[in-house]
Amino acid sequence: MALKRKPPAGNVRRVACIGNNIRGVTTNKRGRLVQFESEQERKLILLLERDASVSDYLSQPETLTYRDDEGRERRYTPDFQVWHHDGRIEIHEVTIEQRQQTQAQRVIAAEIICQQRGWMYHIHTEKTLPTGYEYANLDFLAPFRAQTYVHQECVDWWLAYLHKGEKITMQMALAQAPDTLFPGILLNTLYHLLWHNRVQMDWQQPFMLRGAIHPSAAVWLPTRTPQAVMSGTAGEVAR
DSSP, rough: OOOOOOTTTTTTSSOOOOTTOOEEEEEEETOOEEEEHHHHHHHHHHHHHHTTEEEEEEESSOOOEOOOOOOEEEEESEEEEEETTTTTEEEEEEOOGGGGGGOOOOOHHHHHHHHHHHOOOEEEEEEOOOOOOHHHHHHHHOOOOOOOGGOOOHHHHHHHHTTOOEEEEEHHHHHSTTSSSOOHHHHHHHHHHHHTTTOOOOOTTTTTEEEEEETTEEEEESSOOSSOSSSGGGGOOOO
16 A cells, blocks of 8 residues: 655645646745645745745644535635735635636635635636746746855945946846856845846846847846836735
């Protein structure tokens, strides 16, 4: 008899294999193991990782119980519970557009439960989560979120070079970088700064092309330092 693996700590169940969906486990910004059972859920994880207002989040956090219109008891496990630095708590659910109508009763039940607790309930679909270049950019830059990619001399150079606030193409910036800064470390540091929004880019345009930086890719300093701002769709985690 095959042994059933336990879910990560705090998760009430393991994610399931449904059709051709992708599933997996990753480590979040607080070192917590979180699960995803679709590419859309992984997209939301990328947004939560980049959202500076989010302090922590948990997958498969609890199973809610409610009664449907016919009085039958139903059970529903939402995808994520999210904690913010300002004390807000949210439940986030990822689904697809065509299922929303059939899930109306559980949505209403979850909204009522969240309201009773002083929480918020949010739904995400394939139409609200990142696609195209934005998703590709998030996917590429995500590995560079760790502090290990911070090289202080490179940070100082990027911030000084971009201090005028002008959009500078990557080709121009790299051509003017001092020889004392190793290109690989310089780029890794920039990728970290982009992920954490200390340097900005157009997330809706290609940044990489066939393994190389796109010729039109440009970077610049933000005009302000937001608490939890992300570019494009990535700036609207809580819909």
